[in-house]
Amino acid sequence: MPEAPAFEGVRSRSELRDFSVSDSERFWAAVGNQRLSWISPFHTVQDCDLTQGRIKWFEGGKLNVSVNCLDRHVHTSPDRVALIWERDEQGSEVKYTYRELLEMTCRLGNVLRRRGVKRGDCVTIYMPTCPLAVAAMLACARIGAAHNVVFAGFSADALAERIRDAESNTVITVNQGVRGGKFTELKKTVDEAVQSCPSVQQVLVAMRTDTPVVMTARDVAMEEVSEIIEVNKGLIKGLPEMLKEDVVCEPAVMNSEDVLFLLYTSGSTGKPKGIVHTQAGYLLYAALTHRYVFSYHDGDVFGCVADIGWITGHSYTVYGPLANGGTTVLFESTPIYPDPGRYWNTVERLKINQFYGAPTAIRLLLKYGDHWVTKYDRSTLKTLGSVGEPINTEAWEWYHRVVGDGRCPVVDTWWQTETGGICIAPRPSEPDAEIVPGMAMRPFFGIKPVLMDTEGKVLTSNNTSGALCMAQPWPGMARTIRNNHQRFIETYYQPYPGYFFTGDGAYRSAQGYYQITGRLDDVINVSGHRIGTAEIEDVVNQCSAVAESAVIGFSHDIKGEGVYAFVVLKKNIDIKEDDLSRQLNKMVSKKIAKYACPDVIQLANRLPKTRSGKIMRRVLRKVVERDLDGLGDLSTLDDPTAVQEIVEGHNCLYWGYLHSDLN
DSSP states (O other): OTTGGGSTTOOSHHHHHHHHHHTHHHHHHHHHHHHSOOSBOOSEEEOOBTTTTBOOEEETOEEOHHIIIIIHHHHHOTTSEEEEEEOSSTTOOEEEEHHHHHHHHHHHHHHHHHTTOOTTOEEEEEOOSSHHHHHHHHHHHHHTOEEEEOOTTSOHHHHHHHHHHHTOSEEEEESOEEETTEEEOHHHHHHHHHTTOTTOOEEEEEBSSSOOOOOOTTEEOOEESHHHHOGGGTTSEEOTGGGTSOSOOOOOOEETTSEEEEEEEOOTTSSOEEEEEEHHHHHHHHHHHHHHHTTOOTTOEEEEOOOTTSHHHIIIIIIHHHHTTOEEEEEOSOTTSSSTTHHHHHHHHHTOSEEEEOHHHHHHHHTTOTHHHHTSOOTTOOEEEEOSSOOOHHHHHHIIIIISTTTSOEEEOBOOGGGSSOOEESOSSOTTOOOOTTOOBEEOTTOOEEEEOTTSOEEOSSSEEEEEEESSOOTTSOOEETTOHHHHHHHHTSSSTTSEEEEEEEEEOTTSOEEEEEESSSEEEETTEEEEHHHHHHHHTTSTTEEEEEEEEEEETTTEEEEEEEEEEOTTOOOOHHHHHHHHHHHHHHHTOGGGSOSEEEEOSOOOBBTTSOBOHHHHHHHHTTOGGGOOOOTTBSOTHHHHHHHHHHHHHHHHHHHHHHO
């Protein structure tokens, strides 16, 4: 780290980490000055108060994020490859240089400006992972608008809710998405969504495929974006106006704490939270973690296979790599299309050096066998990463032994939408420092984790478990929840005053290493996607046959966590279980997304409740985990016999599934 010599007494990585916590202002001031290009320097490193949820970094500083991601690299290496678009069609990758990406960003920025998008507006982006989506994000940053990227697997209702909360007047989408050889009608989904979004004045529509779509008065037709760059890149078609625009787009001068983007994440109340990230602190933290967690070096090819609709795609497909002048892969397909060798075919063909994926995909590929991996040359790989949920030991060891040939370190990273970037990971560390399978292990620079007991006291000993909190702020952390700062305080700062509460539990080993044990609230993690149980229950309860429901997560071999729904039917309702299952899955798919559909539906006459009427989900979890000894005191229940009915119903389902597996 080039800044390190200026830090007195720092002679090793461990001493540097200690310094970054004990003298965080000097550390972040030096890193901020060195790593970002400023229009005007900052005068205050931080102004933070965790008791009030006040987070401000680098005040007084002015910069433009797109300049930091594009222009400064164009000045030094214009023909360096910025993006490699790994299209769904295997073997048809397309490369974009920094010069080409800047040109596309500037033209799109000029279009948005000319069509009335102003500094401070929020543009919703509902697109697959593709270069035009990256250009759209950077174009918003260039003109001072915030972006709100919505995962292209979300339903029209979920999209509409996010558009309304963001108050977007502009939406950018494509006619169809292509993933795993299947087509999704993204434009039709937007058409349905904007019917309930009065703020939307225009929808810009690119063409990912040749399938025509119905255009309305609010839609802005798009044409060949290929002409902007060169004819043979006519793979996504762009705005007709873009061809008329100048390739120069004056970057807006932004304050460090101006909003860069919103990203909606599930909360335990059922209403998604619009997490707000700002300019300088987020970009610096994404860039620093990208370089040092993965040991990224200039000239490497970084392969993060996350969708841009999630925070991983924001931080480690777009902003982190581009801020570092890196080459980043945009992966449009799935791990098993056209076959289970897709990831490793991509590694061989694109010569990927760092590969960053989800445990759910690793567990899936493990079951297909080693030959789908070993048939491809993976000698370029230097680091393997895991993200989205804790990785189990079996998957970790297969990832390390088979994919990495036993020579690549596996970095199991812990972080969240709210943290902006990786907070706990095995690297950076001394080169020969141990890595324990299935553990996130070591806090990153400037991160000070603590474990809290149920009474809100800090647990100081090792070999203990508690609620994972952060004792001091860092630049990448979220600033607020859009339109609801009180909810921000109540969710993250009130549970343990003076600390940032992550919502996760963790174990600290005898050696002081951290292992994430899972969520402490009613949020489940399905294939790396966080979803509130209340959000699913709300949809299930809208079914005309359902009186009430309770949703919990349960251990799933592939997904990590599955969705288990307990359903109480209204009286005198006669419906077949298969029909009910189809109906509920259709509703959840339409209202939220397919990944949120229940894996198991158990009918019940009643749910275990306290005398005050609260559903005892803790009891339901123990039943599903088959841990009846752990049910605890049931005397507070309104009717303890309800638990026995639930147990008997679960046993019938369990033995039924077991019998079907044996057959």
